Amino acid sequence: MAKAKEEDKDSEADESNTADLLAKITYQVSLDDLEKKLGIQVIPEDRIRLDRQLAKKMNEPTVRALIEGAEKEGVTLAILPRLPRCIRAGQLFKVTGANMVRGYPQFFDNVQQVVLKLSTESFFLQESPELDWAIFTCEVLPSSRQKNYMQQKQVLKQHAERYQSNELRVRRRNLIETIYDLIIIKLVHDQNLLSETVDLTESKIGRQNLAFINFGEDGIRISDIAPQKTHAQLGVCPSW
Numbered sequence: 001m002a003k004a005k006e007e008d009k010d011s012e013a014d015e016s017n018t019a020d021l022l023a024k025i026t027y028q029v030s031l032d033d034l035e036k037k038l039g040i041q042v043i044p045e046d047r048i049r050l051d052r053q054l055a056k057k058m059n060e061p062t063v064r065a066l067i068e069g070a071e072k073e074g075v076t077l078a079i080l081p082r083l084p085r086c087i088r089a090g091q092l093f094k095v096t097g098a099n100m101v102r103g104y105p106q107f108f109d110n111v112q113q114v115v116l117k118l119s120t121e122s123f124f125l126q127e128s129p130e131l132d133w134a135i136f137t138c139e140v141l142p143s144s145r146q147k148n149y150m151q152q153k154q155v156l157k158q159h160a161e162r163y164q165s166n167e168l169r170v171r172r173r174n175l176i177e178t179i180y181d182l183i184i185i186k187l188v189h190d191q192n193l194l195s196e197t198v199d200l201t202e203s204k205i206g207r208q209n210l211a212f213i214n215f216g217e218d219g220i221r222i223s224d225i226a227p228q229k230t231h232a233q234l235g236v237c238p239s240w
Contacts, residue, residue, distance in 0.1 A: 015055070017058060017059065018054065018055055018058040021058050021063075021064060021067050022058070022079065024067050024068065024070070024071070024077075025067060025077045025078065025079050025135070026076045026077060026078065026138065027076075027077075027078035027079070027080075027138065027185055027188075027189050027191060027193075028078070028079050028080075029078075029079065029080035029081065029184055029185070029188045029189075030081075031047055031050060031051075031081055033188045034080075034081065034083070034086075034184070034188070037187050037188045038086075038088075038184075038187055039088070039089075040086040040087060040088045040093070041086060041087035041088075042081075042083065042086055043085060043086065043087065046083060046085070046086075046131055049131060050081050050131065050132075050133065053132060053133055054133050057133050057135075061164070062163045062164050062165040062169065062240075063135065063240060065163040065164065066135070066163045066165075066240060067135070069162070069163065070137075074142065075137045075138075075139070075141065075142075076137065076138040076139070077135055077136070077137060077138065078135070078136055078137075078138055078181070078185055078193065079133060079134065079135045080133070080134060080181065080184050080185070080188075081131075081132075081133055081134075082129035082130065082131065082132055082133075082134050082177065082180060082181075083095055083129065083131065084128035084129055084130065084131055085128065088103070094128060095128045095129060095176070095180060096124070096125060096126060096127060096128055096176060097118065097123070097124040097125070097127065097175060097176045097179055098115070098118075098124055098125050100176070100179050100180060100183060101114055101115060101179075104183050104187075106219075107182070107183055107186055107219050107220055108219045108220045108221075109216050109218045109219040109220060109221045110218075110219075110221075114222050117205070117222070117223075117224075118205070118222070121203075121205060123174065123175065123176065123203050123204075124175070124176075127174065127175075127176045127203075128176065129176055129177050129180050134177070134181070134239055134240070135239070135240040136173065136181060136237050136238065136239040136240065137237045137238055138185075138191075138193045138194075138237075139193070139194060139196050139197045139237070140194075140197040140198070140199055140233075140234070140235025140236055140237050141155060141156075141159060141235055141236060141237070141238065142235075143155050143158075143159075144156070144235035144236045145197065145231075145232060145233065145234065145235040146230050146231070146232055146234075147230055147235070148227060148228050148229060148230050149200060149210060149227035149228070150227070150228075151230075152172075152200060152235060152236045153167075153172075155235075155236065156170065156171070156172060156236055156238055159238055160238070165240075169240065170238050170239070170240055171202075171238070171239055172200070172201065172202045172236050172237075172238075172239070173199065173201055173202065173237060173239045174201055174202045174203045175201045175202075175203035175211045175213065175222070176203075177201075177239065178194075178199055178201055178213050178237075179213070179220070179222075181193070182194060182213070182215060182220055183220075186215075192215040193215060194213065194214045194215045194237075195214070195215045195216075196233075197214065197233050197234075197235055198212050198213070198214040198231065198233045198234045198235070199212060199213050199214065199235070199236065199237045200212045200225070200234050200235065200236055201213060205224040206224070208226065208227065209224035209225060209226055209227075210224060210225060210226075210227055211223070211224050212224065212225055212234060214233070
């Protein structure tokens with residue numbers, strides 16, 4: 001009996017700790033938000049796993065340090081559940097780049113161009129986000145701009161180490177994750193993330209170039225660049 005009471009107390013403390021930390025994150029998306037704003041259903045077993053993962057993630061010392069340190073660093077954070085699949089219009093909807101472009105064409109600058117450019121890339125047709133809660137910066141890290149891919153990698157490593165973490169835990173997003181994140185935040189919060197900067201992703205287009213993505217005036221734009229090139233707007237958004 002005493003043990004059960006203690007467990008209840010622990011669980012209440014966890015919930016309170018999670019709520020306090022979430023309050024510091026600018027853009028939050030819950031599973032209920034996804035269902036309501038996107039008109040989808042989260043698959044029950046995915047919901048159970050995500051519910052467990054959220055409290056666990058918020059109890060990680062590195063994640064707490066990141067959220068508390070974001071303000072000092074001058075970065076804005078977002079948190080959302082990344083889904084690899086859901087039920088949409090009564091059908092199983094696999095979250096891939098191609099399906100997100102087909103499902104939400106209104107958010108893209110030039111749908112035809114995007115589809116043409118990526119139609120032979122297997123990551124665009126097949127890759128899905130991993131089921132997890134993701135915390136990421138809304139714009140690229142200021143210190144990662146005007147740097148090439150390898151230099152950005154070093155910035156990412158330093159960013160992770162600042163919060164006693166490592167590159168396995170804190171990483172660069174691939175293209176499907178970034179497309180998903182941009183569309184979900186747009187649908188739930190009506191905000192265009194990456195409207196001031198451009199995210200260089202981990203996804204390769206062709207043999208060598210890397211995909212980059214941003215939210216332009218007319219919608220989401222996707223193109224590619226050689227890894228050794230730099231640009232004043234181009235950088236990396238860490239994903240935890």
